[in-house]
Amino acid sequence: MFVSTRRGFLKSAVAGLAAPYAFAQNSKITATPLAENIHLLSGAGANVIAHTGADGVLIIDGGLAQNADVLLQAVAALPKSGPVRTLFNTHWHPEQTGCNEKLGTAGATIIAQENTRLWLQQNITWPWNGQKFKKFSKIAQPNKTFYDKGALDNGIRYGYIADAAHTDGDLYVYFPQQNVLAVGDAAYGQGWPIVDWWTGGWIGGIAGGLQRIQSIANKETKIVPAQGPVLSFADIAAQAEMYGTIYDRLNQMLNKGRGPTEAVAAKPAKEYEEKMGNPDTFIRRAFESQWAYLSPDA
């Protein structure tokens, strides 16, 4: 989590990265300058990136619906702010799509990969815990979708993370001028990821997505995940190696006819546990994700 402090501001000012100033708009949402005209907003349920400029504000992800009002107030209070004209959904999860209804009603362009729109058009129940998600009204659904990649008039680029790292509709947004890359939940800033195999994510995709992120970024890119602190290229490379190792081990167990309970017991993430925490839920779901991904009717 980022907290705006004078100290943090001075540190980033020294590094030459700060926007004019940083401030906390209210007790819940904090804004931190990330690069010229780009702020990171924390506290809405997911990291939200706001890009301000003469042609209106663009935000990447919208936090949870219950935080939409305070988040949009915080966005409005940013330097050089204005109406939010563009919203990206990095995937369909509630932490990403909580502003869709408000901004869709206000006439914003909501951009998502086509699969994200398809998920938001149907009711979803996660089989592992029974959690239910209601389909979105038409006005709240993404109204500009793509399959592969695209670019905005101001040079901002976006594209599909086709590996199914987290869902089958993950996207990235890249700001070439500031060298900032938003990757949603295709990389995790803290803890083990949720493997949402019901809507297409899988362990092989986590490893593949992290490789793809390295092909989009460069050594100086600031990589912003949906959860946790900003990551460096080296962080992504280390994650790619870790998830690649775990994927190999789980894949070997699958090929030997083992199941998820045996996979958890085999501790395929043991050398990472001290840093990352208990992996059991992640390992179980990651193992199941192989069935979902590799079975012919998936």
Ligand SMILES: [Zn+2]
């Ligand atoms: Zn997610």
